[in-house]
Amino acid sequence: MTLTTERIHHDVAAALGEDPAEIPVDESLVDYGLDSVRIMTLLERWRREHGVQADFADLAEAPAVEAWARLLGAAS
Known part of the structure; x- marks a missing residue:
């Protein structure tokens, strides 16, 4: 699943x-x-379900949906 x-x-x-x-x-x-606990929860889910390789610091640095989509290589 993408x-x-x-x-x-x-x-x-x-x-x-x-x-x-x-x-x-x-x-x-x-x-x-959105707090750090929720970011970690989302990241773990995306790692498990989508094979995301990012880490917490990557997401915390730019906490916006568009930024995360670029970082995580999300499809449009």
């Missing part, structure tokens, strides 16, 4: 208990309540 930008957006919104429409793809997710 990791897509849409999947990242949906997974982030679910982790925050929000509708994806409420979470901009180009803004810092920290501003919307």
